Amino acid sequence: xxxxxxxxxxxxxxxxxxxxxxxxxxxxxxxxxxxxxxxxxxxxxxxxxxxxxxxxxxxxxxxxxxxxxxxxxxxxxxxxxxxxxxxxxxxxxxxxxxxxxxxxxxxxxxxxxxxxxxxxxxxxxxxxxxxxxxxxxxxxxxxxxxxxxxxxxxxxxxxxxxxxxxxxxxxxxxxxxxxxxxxxxxxxxxxxxxxxxxxxxxxxxxxxxxxxxxxxxxxxxxxxxxxxxxxxxxxxxxxxxxxxxxxxxxxxxxxxxxxxxxxxxxxxxxxxxxxxxxxxxxxxxxxxxxxxxxxxxxxxxxxxxxxxxxxxxxxxxxxxxxxxxxxxxxxxxxxxxxxxxxxxxx
Numbered sequence: 411x412x413x414x415x416x417x418x419x420x421x422x423x424x425x426x427x428x429x430x431x432x433x434x435x436x437x438x439x440x441x442x443x444x445x446x447x448x449x450x451x452x453x454x455x456x457x458x459x460x461x462x463x464x465x466x467x468x469x470x471x472x473x474x475x476x477x478x479x480x481x482x483x484x485x486x487x488x489x490x491x492x493x494x495x496x497x498x499x500x501x502x503x504x505x506x507x508x509x510x511x512x513x514x515x516x517x518x519x520x521x522x523x524x525x526x527x528x529x530x531x532x533x534x535x536x537x538x539x540x541x542x543x544x545x546x547x548x549x550x551x552x553x554x555x556x557x558x559x560x561x562x563x564x565x566x567x568x569x570x571x572x573x574x575x576x577x578x579x580x581x582x583x584x585x586x587x588x589x590x591x592x593x594x595x596x597x598x599x600x601x602x603x604x605x606x607x608x609x610x611x612x613x614x615x616x617x618x619x620x621x622x623x624x625x626x627x628x629x630x631x632x633x634x635x636x637x638x639x640x641x642x643x644x645x646x647x648x649x650x651x652x653x654x655x656x657x658x659x660x661x662x663x664x665x666x667x668x669x670x671x672x673x674x675x676x677x678x679x680x681x682x683x684x685x686x687x688x689x690x691x692x693x694x695x696x697x698x699x700x701x702x703x704x705x706x707x708x709x710x711x712x713x714x715x716x717x718x719x720x721x722x723x724x725x726x727x728x729x730x731x732x733x734x735x736x737x738x739x740x741x742x743x744x745x746x747x748x749x750x751x752x753x754x755x756x
Contacts, residue, residue: 437449437450437451437452438450438736438738438741438742439736439738440453440735440736440738440739440742441453441494441497441733441734441735441736441739442733442734442736443497443498443501443502443731443732443733443734444501444505444731446501448494448497448733450738450742451547451548452497453493453494453497453742454547455546455547455548456493456494456496456497457489457490457493460489460492460493460496461475461489464489469485469489475489494733494735497733498726498731498732498733499722500556500559500563501559501731502722502725502726502731503559503562503563503566503722504558504559504562505729505731506562506566506722506725506726506729506731507562507565507566509725509729510566510725512562512565518561518565521561522557522558522561523557525557525560525561526553526554526557529553529556529557530553566718566722567718570714570717570718570721571714571718574714574717574718576709576710576713576714580713581702581706581709581710581713582702584702584709584712584713585701585702585705585709586702588712592705592708592712593700593704593705595663595664596661596662596663596700596704596705597661597662597663597672597675597676597697597700598658598659598660598661598662598697598698598699598700598704599659599660599662599671599675599695599696599697599698600640600641600644600653600659600660600695600696600698601644601648601650601653601660601671601693601694601695601696602627602630602634602643602644602647602648602650602653602693602694603648603649603650603653603690603691603692603693604623604624604626604627604630604647604649604691604692604694605623605649605690605691606619606620606623606690606691606692607689607690607691609649609651623691623692624692626647627685627691627692627694630643630647630694631683631685631694634683634694634696635683640683640696643694649691650690658698658703658704659696659698661700661704661705668688668689668690669688670686670687670688670693671686671688671693671695673686674686674693674695675695675697678695678696678697679697680697680698680699681696681697681698681699682696682697683695683696684696684697
């Protein structure tokens, strides 16, 4: 398992569940960031939230966390480091936001308040807000800080990405380097769908209508095999409303399309034409190559996220925003921290 992938996968979603500040005065302080204290209780909260996000993966049990190796480190040690990084980052978002000259205007304060109200409402519908705070060992002030940190993160990210471009060369390089990590197992295909059921009522066509559909599909299949322009056939005949909104074809992986469609695509070489029947009707399919263009939006998002993280690191360095561990940190690291998840849900 790749350490960078683990950390990157958890970093963006975690900002929505926790933020660091000094709220637990009776707890030992395990680290500081400027005037902010990070307590053992906060660290435990970060750690368990990160573990919760990994439930259902290869890191689900106490034993997994102690035995799975990530680039020469135990998984538990990697995630402990990530918990500290997240505590630092959540503090840094507010610090950097203000250092860049941004102010908490009335509009900003209202946005932060709206975030708080939405969170409270969410938890009131799922067992109660006060119960959530108690079970997670956090306070209402901690939630206020969370919402402020989240707002600053969103504003910084938007400001940065609005001013940052991603080139075609960068997209190609990212795809080549990360194809196996993110994009293996994907296929791309276009099809002409001739329906055998009413798309609105989902009722099967009559036998006569089905026979007409089959004859029509057979004719289109023969024309496609004969070399007729496939895009023209799709445009003229396909009864799939998704064809017009996916002009470059469907990009999918296992289980995302009906099995007959997937099996047919898997049987074809790139550029090959196939035919199959599913519950929807008859499919005349052309398999296409998968390349960086198939994932352009996703790749841009990942590149921008990586650039933003580098930018934040530069600003933390420029402004001297660093995390300093106390003597209590060693005690926490050597302790057995519960793997039970908190009641917080994203």
